[in-house]
Amino acid sequence: MFGISDLLALVISAFIILPVVMFIREFGYLFVSLLCGVKNPRFTIGSGPRIFKYRFLDIRKYYHVYSWFSFDEIKRKSNFTYILIYAAPILTNVIVALTFNTLLANGFLQEQARFWNRFIFYAFFYVLFDSIPMLTTHGKPNNGMIIYELIRYGKRVDYSEDEIIPSTTQVDEDYDEEMKKVEKMQKKIEQLKSGKDEKSIPETEVVGERIQEDLTVTAENIAKEELEKELEQHDKKEGT
Structure with missing residues (x-):
């Protein structure tokens, strides 16, 4: 037992x-x-x-x-x-x-x-x-x-x-590379905790930008449609 x-x-x-x-x-x-x-x-x-x-x-x-x-x-x-x-x-x-x-x-x-x-x-x-x-x-x-x-x-x-017994030089190179990754990750975590992540954008700003983009696209589409109608009317007048 x-x-x-x-x-x-x-x-x-x-x-x-x-x-x-x-x-x-x-x-x-x-x-x-x-x-x-x-x-x-x-x-x-x-x-x-x-x-x-x-x-x-x-x-x-x-x-x-x-x-x-x-x-x-x-x-x-x-x-x-x-x-x-x-x-x-x-x-x-x-x-x-x-x-x-x-x-x-x-x-x-x-x-x-x-x-x-x-x-x-x-x-x-x-x-x-x-x-x-x-x-x-x-x-x-x-x-x-x-x-x-x-x-x-x-x-x-x-x-x-x-290699059964690794190379000390290679071990040091691998260590330096791993420590760079760890340091980079630690900085990213600190930025996320403090809310200062350069890549992060507040949700309200993201939504606002999306609305602005949608309005811009909509306005461009309306302008294109009106221009196409004017060209069609102009072509009809010249055809008559």
Whole structure:
């Protein structure tokens, strides 16, 4: 039976454990990439507007389970280097999970055993889906599939054109573009709230303009009809 304690456990898992496990996973990318030598590494935590950015750390406003790593180029390119980078999140979560599991097995952290057991579960959950070779959305390979392809074929052979690890330069360009859209939308909302929208016209003015347009069209039609009648009469007189 699902009770209050289960609901509390779910909230803790969703808002604490999962974000931390994702953080550890992406930190694995960062740590190994720095050892291998990459250009413009970036560790982004959260999403939405940026709070601050310092060196390779980028903190965003909306933080839940969304964290990711990006870089522009590997300085020393080789299949072995790529394998190390893609294996980094798997190994990091395995090391962390086994460490806490060993502590629990030796009598440590017993007061928080339920929390740490759940933490270990989610750590191995990500290890499972990261390590078993498979294709995900739109045929995009997971880390296990990329490692398998690099070992067997010496390169990626899947048909997906998406980058597994995004480019930091492209991430910055996309961010600037999105922030421009957000800023434009915020200005529009403020104009609508204050009633100073340049494109908005009061309803009474719109109705008045429509009446004026109708009167103008009607007057033009009457004038045309009268002119046509005068021309017809003139033609009849000349014909007689």
